[in-house]
Amino acid sequence: MAITKHHHEPITAPEVGGIGHSVKRLEDDRFIQGAGNYVDDIELPGMLHMVMVRSPFAHAEIKSIDTAEAEALDGVVAVVTGALLAEHNLAWMPTLSGDTQAVLATDKVRFQGQEVAAVIATDPYIAEDGAGLVFVDYEPLTAIVNPMQGLEPDAPIIRTELEGKTDNIAYEWESGDEALANEAFAKADRIVELETHYPRSHPSPLETCACVADVNPATGHVTIHMTSQAPHAHRTVFALVAGLPEQNIRIISPDIGGGFGNKVPVYPGYVIATAASLLIGKPVKWVDDRTGNLISTGFARDYYMKGQLAVTNEGKILGLKVDMVSDQGAFYADAQPTKFKAGLFHIVTGSYDYPAAHVKTKGVFTNKAPGGVAYRCSFRVTEASYLIERLAQNAAYELGMDPAEFRKKNFIQPDQFPYHTPTGFVYDSGDYEKALDVAMEMVDYEGLRAEQKQAREEGRLMGIGLASFTEVVGAGPSKDYDILGLKMFDSAELRIHPTGKAILKLGVKSQGQGHETTFAQIVSEELGLPFSDIKVVEGDTDNTPYGLGTYASRSTPVAGAATSMVARKIRAKARQIAAHLLEASAEDLEWEVGKFFVKGSPDSSVTIQDIAFAAYTNHPEGMEAGLEGVQYYDPPNMTYPFGSYIVVVDLDQETGEWKVRRMVAVDDCGVRINPMIVDGQIQGGLAEGYAMSSMQWITFDETGNCIGSNFMDYLIPTAWETPRFELGETTTPSPHHPIGAKGVGESATVGSPAAYVNAVIDAVQHLGITNIDMPVLPDRVWQAIQDASS
Amino acid sequence: MEITFTINGEERTEEVEPRRLLVDFIRSQLKLTGTHIGCDTTSCGVCTVLVDGTPVKSCTMFAVQVDGRAVKTVEGLKENGQLHPIQIAFKEEHGLQCGYCTPAMMLVGSKLIEENPNPTEDEVRWAISGNLCRCTGYINIVKAIQSAAAAGNG
Numbered sequence: 001m002a003i004t005k006h007h008h009e010p011i012t013a014p015e016v017g018g019i020g021h022s023v024k025r026l027e028d029d030r031f032i033q034g035a036g037n038y039v040d041d042i043e044l045p046g047m048l049h050m051v052m053v054r055s056p057f058a059h060a061e062i063k064s065i066d067t068a069e070a071e072a073l074d075g076v077v078a079v080v081t082g083a084l085l086a087e088h089n090l091a092w093m094p095t096l097s098g099d100t101q102a103v104l105a106t107d108k109v110r111f112q113g114q115e116v117a118a119v120i121a122t123d124p125y126i127a128e129d130g131a132g133l134v135f136v137d138y139e140p141l142t143a144i145v146n147p148m149q150g151l152e153p154d155a156p157i158i159r160t161e162l163e164g165k166t167d168n169i170a171y172e173w174e175s176g177d178e179a180l181a182n183e184a185f186a187k188a189d190r191i192v193e194l195e196t197h198y199p200r201s202h203p204s205p206l207e208t209c210a211c212v213a214d215v216n217p218a219t220g221h222v223t224i225h226m227t228s229q230a231p232h233a234h235r236t237v238f239a240l241v242a243g244l245p246e247q248n249i250r251i252i253s254p255d256i257g258g259g260f261g262n263k264v265p266v267y268p269g270y271v272i273a274t275a276a277s278l279l280i281g282k283p284v285k286w287v288d289d290r291t292g293n294l295i296s297t298g299f300a301r302d303y304y305m306k307g308q309l310a311v312t313n314e315g316k317i318l319g320l321k322v323d324m325v326s327d328q329g330a331f332y333a334d335a336q337p338t339k340f341k342a343g344l345f346h347i348v349t350g351s352y353d354y355p356a357a358h359v360k361t362k363g364v365f366t367n368k369a370p371g372g373v374a375y376r377c378s379f380r381v382t383e384a385s386y387l388i389e390r391l392a393q394n395a396a397y398e399l400g401m402d403p404a405e406f407r408k409k410n411f412i413q414p415d416q417f418p419y420h421t422p423t424g425f426v427y428d429s430g431d432y433e434k435a436l437d438v439a440m441e442m443v444d445y446e447g448l449r450a451e452q453k454q455a456r457e458e459g460r461l462m463g464i465g466l467a468s469f470t471e472v473v474g475a476g477p478s479k480d481y482d483i484l485g486l487k488m489f490d491s492a493e494l495r496i497h498p499t500g501k502a503i504l505k506l507g508v509k510s511q512g513q514g515h516e517t518t519f520a521q522i523v524s525e526e527l528g529l530p531f532s533d534i535k536v537v538e539g540d541t542d543n544t545p546y547g548l549g550t551y552a553s554r555s556t557p558v559a560g561a562a563t564s565m566v567a568r569k570i571r572a573k574a575r576q577i578a579a580h581l582l583e584a585s586a587e588d589l590e591w592e593v594g595k596f597f598v599k600g601s602p603d604s605s606v607t608i609q610d611i612a613f614a615a616y617t618n619h620p621e622g623m624e625a626g627l628e629g630v631q632y633y634d635p636p637n638m639t640y641p642f643g644s645y646i647v648v649v650d651l652d653q654e655t656g657e658w659k660v661r662r663m664v665a666v667d668d669c670g671v672r673i674n675p676m677i678v679d680g681q682i683q684g685g686l687a688e689g690y691a692m693s694s695m696q697w698i699t700f701d702e703t704g705n706c707i708g709s710n711f712m713d714y715l716i717p718t719a720w721e722t723p724r725f726e727l728g729e730t731t732t733p734s735p736h737h738p739i740g741a742k743g744v745g746e747s748a749t750v751g752s753p754a755a756y757v758n759a760v761i762d763a764v765q766h767l768g769i770t771n772i773d774m775p776v777l778p779d780r781v782w783q784a785i786q787d788a789s790s
Numbered sequence: 791m792e793i794t795f796t797i798n799g800e801e802r803t804e805e806v807e808p809r810r811l812l813v814d815f816i817r818s819q820l821k822l823t824g825t826h827i828g829c830d831t832t833s834c835g836v837c838t839v840l841v842d843g844t845p846v847k848s849c850t851m852f853a854v855q856v857d858g859r860a861v862k863t864v865e866g867l868k869e870n871g872q873l874h875p876i877q878i879a880f881k882e883e884h885g886l887q888c889g890y891c892t893p894a895m896m897l898v899g900s901k902l903i904e905e906n907p908n909p910t911e912d913e914v915r916w917a918i919s920g921n922l923c924r925c926t927g928y929i930n931i932v933k934a935i936q937s938a939a940a941a942g943n944g
Contacts, residue, residue, distance in 0.1 A: 024881055024884075025881065028880070028886060028889075031886055031889030031892050032873070032877040032878075032880050032881055032886070032889075032892065032896065033824070033865070033868060033873075033877065034822070034823070034824020034825070034863065034864030034865050034867075034893045036824075036889045038823075038826070038890070040817075041817075041823035124814075125807075125809065125810070125814075204924065205888070205924055206826070206834055206836050206888075206890045206891055206922060206923075206924055207826070207828065207888070208828075255888075255889065256888060257826065257828075257888050257890030258887075258888045258924045260924065287827075289830050290828065290829040290830050290831065290834075291830070511888055512886075512887035512888025512889065512890075513887070514887065676884050680884050680887060680925075683926060683930065684924070684925045684926050686927055687926075687927035687928065688924070710829070710831050710833070711831055711833030711834055711922075712833055716834075716922050716924070718915075718918075718919040718920070718921075718922060718928075719918045719919055719921075719923075719928040719931065720916060722928050724911075724929070725929060
């Protein structure tokens with residue numbers, strides 16, 4: 001089997017380890033020895049422990065809260081309620097979408113699991129005992145458990161605290177040109193329709209959210225060790241929420257046990273622990289339990305989507321219309337750029353060339369946890385990619401075309417880039433057909449189609465599902481992208497020490513992506529310093545430059561670019577020092593990885609290490625000493641990774657069970673810095689895509705009880721179920737990124753769910769089945785087959 | 791209650807509250823924080839340690855139950871200053887990303903290859919099916935365990 005590889009050829013030696021080298025990760029030495037340093041590992045003198053009291057009801061008035069028995073328990077230091085926080089003006093806080101959410105409920109609870117009180121004790125077991133002794137008198141109200149119910153005219157209003165609020169609408173937003181879309185639809189031979197629900201899912205990193213808040217009573221300085229994907233943004237939010245001087249707040253985000261978007265928002269637990277530490281004068285640790293994590297912290301997805309694709313009988317797409325309703329939970333708390341109310345869902349036009357699209361979205365409050373985080377996804381790109389790829393596959397069936405042929409007929413062609421989409425994106429680069437061709441060759445597409453034909457004749461069901469996705473990542477250009485007004489640039493500070501070693505400080509924060517290695521490699525590429533001589537520091541707001549953090553695959557596109565640029569700044573200064581050392585003019589010098597030499601006399605050279613030493617010991621007169629710099633990078637455009645995935649499933653008609661036989665993933669994320677790490681990111685994303693399509697599911701009963709509140713009900717695939725992935729690649733560099741990289745952490749989660757589901761649909765579409773909602777559970781498949789045959 | 795046990799080869803006697811879970815005892819009292827907590831329901835396996843050589847989810851055992859027994863945690867994998875082959879293999883094969891499930895995965899893997907020096911891919915996948923990983927998609931974890939087995943045979 002031919003696997004096409006198009007690696008960037010390394011220009012550095014393996015021991016230098018620049019771009020293109022699969023060097024082993026520098027961070028691993030501590031992790032393999034159990035010496036990682038996660039928030040729960042932090043213990044401070046006199047530290048107290050906090051446990052949350054949560055609402056058992058989805059919607060209820062709080063009549064009273066009795067904390068007396070809890071407070072009387074030996075070892076309990078305090079019980080914090082919303083009333084106490086209200087005295088300090090901390091009962092409500094802003095969400096990342098500009099709404100406000102309760103820190104501790106005062107008037108009523110709006111979802112099951114909402115924080116009602118917090119017990120602080122000398123020991124976590126005692127705090128847990130105390131939580132059981134807090135008695136809350138509730139008056140249950142009717143719960144709204146889906147957005148359609150929330151839109152009914154007589155639906156109870158969830159956000160009664162908002163003056164004049166007479167409905168449950170969180171936002172309304174549209175994108176594209178409706179008139180143009182109508183014109184396109186009028187010309188169409190057929191309209192292909194798909195209504196599908198992208199169910200509520202939860203990122204569920206294995207480490208839950210946690211913090212140790214430490215307010216020094218003598219100085220008033222606040223240090224918060226917290227599971228934060230965005231420590232700088234969180235510091236600013238804390239300054240705004242609590243009115244604390246920002247220089248007195250230090251957020252330390254140590255090792256993080258997975259984030260996937262779950263650790264982007266500011267949660268009530270962080271604020272309450274900080275308030276408690278301030279009031280008590282001792283450090284307070286809060287470590288959420290798994291149920292708390294699942295029922296109260298940022299969920300993802302929950303979009304009810306209706307898509308229509310206007311096509312000609314020859315298989316050309318003319319236009320797209322989408323009407324979408326999102327279930328926002330009780331507060332509008334999407335972690336997303338301010339300007340875009342449904343995230344970047346308008347990337348829904350996909351990898352295809354057509355002039356017209358219109359997207360209409362409506363967010364609805366329900367009695368569920370708030371969230372809408374970008375779960376391994378760049379702000380709702382996952383939902384968008386899923387819809388267009390499901391529609392494309394269904395359109396092919398309706399036209400009697402092969403799904404691969406239909407896609408090829410509509411792909412944006414390489415010479416059309418930069419490509420302006422009908423909803424306003426400017427795709428930077430791509431070669432979609434090539435990626436699909438590589439995938440088809442790897443999987444032996446023609447052979448599989450022949451086998452499928454044969455299988456159907458024999459009464460066996462097998463399916464081949466495709467997805468040719470385009471992502472939009474690397475938020476983002478400051479003219480369009482901000483969160484709470486903070487522009488989405490990022491930063492890098494690089495210092496070269498006298499001995500030629502270096503420290504690189506970043507505003508982003510790894511949660512397992514391998515930043516300590518990858519970003520060192522970018523410096524190696526630019527300066528020729530061995531990657532192992534470079535220490536990468538992140539996650540401490542006192543010691544790193546400002547940045548918006550790691551999510552939405554933005555670290556490599558934004559902070560990676562900043563790293564590259566700051567290294568180039570330093571190289572420019574190094575040239576001046578080299579000229580001084582070589583007694584030549586700077587213009588007469590040439591750079592070769594790791595050294596400058598005089599043009600025409602390669603023997604006359606100085607290494608970057610020599611230059612670094614000279615910067616501190618023998619710098620030219622009139623030049624500032626030292627060799628360091630800071631770069632803030634405001635990206636000129638987003639980056640647009642893409643790929644083609646093909647899934648092959650065998651489906652048991654009697655039980656509805658389906659098994660993945662093959663999963664071939666061809667990704668193009670531009671230039672790959674560390675191919676080993678890139679492959680690891682893709683494998684992880686493919687597993688999460690499989691999880692969402694096959695089992696992960698947060699759902700609710702009619703009274704708003706969360707089904708999926710623990711890992712016995714919320715299923716995460718083990719090594720046993722997880723498919724064996726086969727990876728291929730193409731490389732189309734981003735033209736506007738300094739090293740041509742596009743970002744890769746989320747491509748597989750974005751692109752793969754449609755491929756899995758399309759494979760199942762492909763196995764049964766000849767029976768007339770066009771949709772089964774995720775998670776595609778065996779009973780849903782079985783039911784669809786029963787319904788189709790009756 | 792007073793219990794006597796060995797931890798990573800060292801005999802210890804400790805006073806422990808009867809209701810204290812083994813994982814909390816290991817982390818808070820023995821100060822060995824390489825063992826993690828992920829779910830409270832015996833589902834995720836990040837708290838796995840070896841008790842008398844058998845993988846056990848330490849969130850579902852009381853500390854008092856290890857009285858008279860031997861406990862091994864990730865901190866005990868390295869012996870005489872030498873990393874265990876499985877530790878080396880996890881790094882070499884990129885078998886970890888965030889590192890949170892890694893200690894437990896390595897302990898389960900070390901036990902497997904001790905009993906089965908040539909595990910097949912399916913045998914490895916079955917052996918670690920009580921341990922969740924959210925980052926890697928498992929492929930490189932399986933490779934790491936197989937590669938550690940091969941190193942042990944070499």
